[in-house]
Amino acid sequence: METLEPVLAAHPFLQGLDPRHLKIIGECASKVNFSAGEFLFREQDEATNFYLINHGRVAVEIFRARRGPVNVQTLREGEAVGWLWFGKPYHWHFDARAVQLTRALALDVKSLMQRCDQDPQLGYELMKRYAHMLAVQFRVAILQLGDMYG
Amino acid sequence: MCSQLTDPMLPTPYQVLKRVRETKDTFTLTLAPVKGGQGFPFAPGQFNMLYIFGVGEVPISISGDPDRPEKLVHTVRAVGAVSRAICGLKKGDTLGVRGPYGVPWPVKAAPGYDVLVIAGGLGLAPVRPAVYHLLARRPEYGNLELIYGARTPEDLVYRRELSLWRGRFDFRVHVTVDAARNGWRGNVGVVPNLIARARFDPEQTMALVCGPGVMMRFTVQELVNRGLKMENIYVSLERNMKCGLGLCGHCQLGPFFVCKDGPVFPYDRVRDWFLMREV
Amino acid sequence: MRPAASNLGDEVVLEAQALQQLLEVLSGRGYQVVGPTLRQGSLVYDRLSSLDDLPRGWGDQQEGGFFRLRPLNEPALFGYGVGQKSWKEFLYPPRRRLWPARQEAHGLQILPPGEDAVKFAFIGVHPCDLHAIAVQDKVFLEGPYLDLHYQARRQSAFILAVNCGHACGTGFCVSMGTGPRASSGFDLALTEILAEARHYLVVTVGSEKGRQVISQLPHRRAQAQELEAAAKVVAQAAGQMGRSLDTTEIKALLYRNYDNPRWDQVAARCLTCGNCTLVCPTCFCHTVEDTSGLTGEQAERWRRWDVCYTVDFSYLHGGSIRATPRSRYRQWLTHKLATWIDQFGVSGCVGCGRCITWCPVAIDITAEVRAIREGERSGARGQGPGARGQGAGISKGTDKSN
Numbered sequence: 095m096e097t098l099e100p101v102l103a104a105h106p107f108l109q110g111l112d113p114r115h116l117k118i119i120g121e122c123a124s125k126v127n128f129s130a131g132e133f134l135f136r137e138q139d140e141a142t143n144f145y146l147i148n149h150g151r152v153a154v155e156i157f158r159a160r161r162g163p164v165n166v167q168t169l170r171e172g173e174a175v176g177w178l179w180f181g182k183p184y185h186w187h188f189d190a191r192a193v194q195l196t197r198a199l200a201l202d203v204k205s206l207m208q209r210c211d212q213d214p215q216l217g218y219e220l221m222k223r224y225a226h227m228l229a230v231q232f233r234v235a236i237l238q239l240g241d242m243y244g
Numbered sequence: 245m246c247s248q249l250t251d252p253m254l255p256t257p258y259q260v261l262k263r264v265r266e267t268k269d270t271f272t273l274t275l276a277p278v279k280g281g282q283g284f285p286f287a288p289g290q291f292n293m294l295y296i297f298g299v300g301e302v303p304i305s306i307s308g309d310p311d312r313p314e315k316l317v318h319t320v321r322a323v324g325a326v327s328r329a330i331c332g333l334k335k336g337d338t339l340g341v342r343g344p345y346g347v348p349w350p351v352k353a354a355p356g357y358d359v360l361v362i363a364g365g366l367g368l369a370p371v372r373p374a375v376y377h378l379l380a381r382r383p384e385y386g387n388l389e390l391i392y393g394a395r396t397p398e399d400l401v402y403r404r405e406l407s408l409w410r411g412r413f414d415f416r417v418h419v420t421v422d423a424a425r426n427g428w429r430g431n432v433g434v435v436p437n438l439i440a441r442a443r444f445d446p447e448q449t450m451a452l453v454c455g456p457g458v459m460m461r462f463t464v465q466e467l468v469n470r471g472l473k474m475e476n477i478y479v480s481l482e483r484n485m486k487c488g489l490g491l492c493g494h495c496q497l498g499p500f501f502v503c504k505d506g507p508v509f510p511y512d513r514v515r516d517w518f519l520m521r522e523v
Numbered sequence: 524m525r526p527a528a529s530n531l532g533d534e535v536v537l538e539a540q541a542l543q544q545l546l547e548v549l550s551g552r553g554y555q556v557v558g559p560t561l562r563q564g565s566l567v568y569d570r571l572s573s574l575d576d577l578p579r580g581w582g583d584q585q586e587g588g589f590f591r592l593r594p595l596n597e598p599a600l601f602g603y604g605v606g607q608k609s610w611k612e613f614l615y616p617p618r619r620r621l622w623p624a625r626q627e628a629h630g631l632q633i634l635p636p637g638e639d640a641v642k643f644a645f646i647g648v649h650p651c652d653l654h655a656i657a658v659q660d661k662v663f664l665e666g667p668y669l670d671l672h673y674q675a676r677r678q679s680a681f682i683l684a685v686n687c688g689h690a691c692g693t694g695f696c697v698s699m700g701t702g703p704r705a706s707s708g709f710d711l712a713l714t715e716i717l718a719e720a721r722h723y724l725v726v727t728v729g730s731e732k733g734r735q736v737i738s739q740l741p742h743r744r745a746q747a748q749e750l751e752a753a754a755k756v757v758a759q760a761a762g763q764m765g766r767s768l769d770t771t772e773i774k775a776l777l778y779r780n781y782d783n784p785r786w787d788q789v790a791a792r793c794l795t796c797g798n799c800t801l802v803c804p805t806c807f808c809h810t811v812e813d814t815s816g817l818t819g820e821q822a823e824r825w826r827r828w829d830v831c832y833t834v835d836f837s838y839l840h841g842g843s844i845r846a847t848p849r850s851r852y853r854q855w856l857t858h859k860l861a862t863w864i865d866q867f868g869v870s871g872c873v874g875c876g877r878c879i880t881w882c883p884v885a886i887d888i889t890a891e892v893r894a895i896r897e898g899e900r901s902g903a904r905g906q907g908p909g910a911r912g913q914g915a916g917i918s919k920g921t922d923k924s925n
Contacts, residue, residue: 151431162425165423165432167432168432234433237436238433240458242434242462243366243394243456251635253621255633257633301824323840337630338631339631483837486811489666491663494836499862522850523853523854
C-alpha cells in the first residue's frame with residue numbers, strides 16, 4: 095500500500111515533524127479529491143475531519159437566505175481547513191466548497207486525538223502548529239472585520 | 245531659490261474626453277487640455293490638483309500611462325463635494341488641472357530588482373502608472389507581482405486590465421477580496437496574507453505599497469517579516485492638501501509635507517511618524 | 524545739520540522730529556507707509572499719514588492673557604512692545620483673491636490675478652518681527668515653489684526697525700537669539716533715546732535703500748556718548764526680560780516626548796481657539812475657499828489664513844487626522860519649535876510672546892516646554908518618534924514584532 099508520509103511531510107502544517115510522528119499521523123490520514131463545486135463539508139454536518147490542502151482552492155461560505163452563499167475566505171495548497179475537534183461529536187459551522195479541483199489529506203480527528211493523548215510529545219507538536227494557524231486565522235478575521243479598504 | 249514666472253496656483257482648463265464607471269462610486273476620466281497640445285510629462289505616483297468650477301479643488305493621483313502623457317487619466321471616488329462633482333462630469337465638460345506634484349515611485353531605481361506592487365481599494369490608481377512603466381520595460385526587472393485587495397469583487401477597479409495582466413506570463417497578479425457572493429472564483433482573504441504567495445528575493449526586492457493606512461501598516465509588517473529591507477519598501481501617503489506646493493501646511497506629517505516630500509516615501513524614513521497616532 | 528554721506532553699517536543721529544520728514548521721503552518714493560497706531564484702544568499696524576499717528580507717549584502692559592495700553596510719563600514714539608498684529612498681514616494678507624474664473628459656452632476660463640503694485644514701508648519693526656519676516660522668507664521664497672505675491676511685496680518693502688527700549692511683558696527674544704537689538708534684515712534701524720531733555724534717534728544704515736533715504740534727511744554721524752546711550756537702552760531691555768525658553772536640543776527633546784502626559788494637561792486648558800496661530804508672526808498655514816456668483820457664471824478662489832486647531836484642518840474623507848485638542852496643541856507647538864527646524868532649518872518661534880499675551884487662558888509656550896523638559900527628568904516621557912531611536916523620523920530600526 096502507498097504510504098502517505100512523504101505527502102504529509104511536504105505539507106507546511108506538518109513540515110519538520112519527527113518521522114515517527116509523521117508515521118502515526120499517516121495512520122489517521124486518507125487522500126481525498128473534490129471536483130470544482132463539490133462540498134468538503136456543509137454547515138450542521140457532523141465534523142470528523144481536519145483537511146490539509148495539497149492542491150486547489152477551497153471557499154469557506156456562509157449561506158444567507160435570498161442572497162445565497164457569501165464567500166468569506168479562500169484557502170489553498172499549503173493551508174488547512176477545519177478544527178481539531180476535542181471529545182464529543184461536533185458539527186461544522188460553515189460550508190466549505192472546492193472552487194476548483196482540490197486534493198487534500200483528510201485527518202480523522204477522533205483517532206488523531208487518541209494518538210495525541212497516548213503520545214503527548216506528538217500532541218504538543220500538533221497543538222503548537224494548530225495554535226499558530228488559529229492565531230493567523232484570527233488576525234485575518236479581525237482585519238476583515240476592520241473593513242480596511244474604507 | 246528657483247526661478248518661477250507663473251503662479252503655481254493657476255489651473256489650466258481641461259476637457260473630459262471619456263468617462264468610465266469603475267465601481268458604484270468610482271469613475272475614471274480621460275482628460276485633455278481645452279486649448280489642445282500635448283499635456284505635460286509626469287512620473288508614476290505624482291498627483292494633480294483638480295478644480296471644479298465654484299466648488300473646489302482636490303488632490304488626485306495620476307493613474308494613466310507615463311509613456312503616454314498626452315492622455316491625462318484620473319480615477320476618482322465620490323466621497324466629498326468636489327470628488328462627487330468630478331465624478332458627475334460628462335464628456336465635453338471642463339475642469340481645472342494643475343500639477344504634476346510630488347515625489348514619484350522609485351521605478352527608475354528598480355532595474356535589477358524583483359518588484360512587488362501591493363494595493364488596497366482605490367490604492368491601485370496611484371500605482372497603476374508604475375505598473376505601466378514596469379511592464380513597458382519588463383526585461384529590466386526580476387520577478388514582478390501585483391497583490392491587490394478590495395472589499396468585494398464589485399469594488400475592484402480596472403477589472404478588464406487586471407484580467408489582461410493576468411494573462412501575461414511575466415507578471416503574477418493576485419487579487420483578493422474580503423467577502424464575495426456566489427460566482428467569484430478568486431481569493432477571499434486579506435492582502436497581507438497573500439504576500440506569502442509572492443515570489444521574491446528579499447535582498448533584491450522593492451515593494452510599492454498603496455492603500456488605506458491599516459492595510460499599509462499590516463502589509464509593511466508582513467514584508468518586514470519576510471525579510472524586506474525597510475528602505476526598499478515604499479508607501480504612498482494621503483493627507484488633506486490645499487496647495488500641493490508645500491505652502492499651505494495642511495499635509496504635514498511631523499517634519500514632512502506629504503505633498504512635496506511625498507506622497508511616496510521610503511518606509512524607513514517615515515516609519516516613526518507613520519506609526520504614531522494623530523500627528 | 525546738513526546731509527552727510529553715510530555708508531552701510533554707519534550709525535547716524537536724527538532728531539526725533541526728523542521722523543516726520545522720513546515719513547514724507549518714504550511717501551515721496553512711492554511707499555505706502557504703515558506703522559504702529561492706536562485704534563479703539565488697541566495697538567495695531569496701519570497707514571501712517573504723519574508722525575502724529577504714532578502712539579506717542581503710550582506704552583503697554585502684557586502678561587499671559589492680558590494686554591493694556593498705559594500712558595508713559597515721557598513723549599516716547601516707540602515706547603511699546605508688539606501688539607496682536609504683525610507685519611505678516613501686509614506681506615501675507617489674511618485674505619487674498621487668487622484668481623477669478625468664468626464659466627463660458629466653451630467651458631471653464633481661469634483668469635490670471637491682477638498685478639499687485641503696492642509697495643510698503645514698515646515703520647517700527649521690532650527685532651523679533653524682523654526674524655519672523657526672515658522665517659517667512661524661508662517658507663515662501665526658498666521652497667520648490669514661490670509665493671509670487673509675497674515675493675513682490677517682500678522685495679519692494681522698506682523696513683525701518685526699532686531696537687527695543689524696554690522688555691515686553693511676555694517676550695523671550697533674548698533666549699531665542701532674536702532681540703532686543705536688530706542685527707540684520709532692515710533698511711534702517713533706530714534706537715530711540717529720551718535723555719537730558721533731548722529726544723533723538725540713533726540710526727543704523729542697513730541697506731543701500733536705507734542709505735538713500737537717510738541721505739535725504741538732516742543727520743550727522745553718531746558720537747560716542749550717543750552710541751553708548753543707545754547700547755544702554757537695549758541692554759536695559761535685555762536685562763528686564765522676564766521669560767526665557769531653553770532651546771538646548773529642543774528638537775530632540777520634543778521628538779522624544781510626543782506621548783508626554785503634559786500634552787493632556789495643556790489640552791485640558793486649551794480652548795483650541797487658534798488665537799496663537801493668528802497672532803504668531805511666522806504661522807503660515809492657509810486654506811483656499813471657492814465661491815461662485817448667484818448666476819453660476821462667475822467663481823473666485825480665495826486664500827485665507829487657516830488655523831491648525833480646527834478639526835477641519837486635517838480632515839480627510841471619513842474623519843480628521845488630529846481629532847483631539849491634545850493632538851492639535853501638540854501639532855502647533857512641535858511644529859513651531861521642532862519640525863520647523865527640519866522643514867526650514869530654523870526655529871518657527873521668534874520669542875515675541877504674542878501667543879502668550881493673546882491666549883485667552885494664558886497658556887505659556889515657555890512654561891509648556893519647561894514642563895516637558897522637567898517632566899522628562901522626573902521620568903514622564905513616552906513613545907515619541909525620537910523615543911525609539913535616533914529621532915527625526917529617520918531611524919532605521921528593525922521591526923520583527925509579529
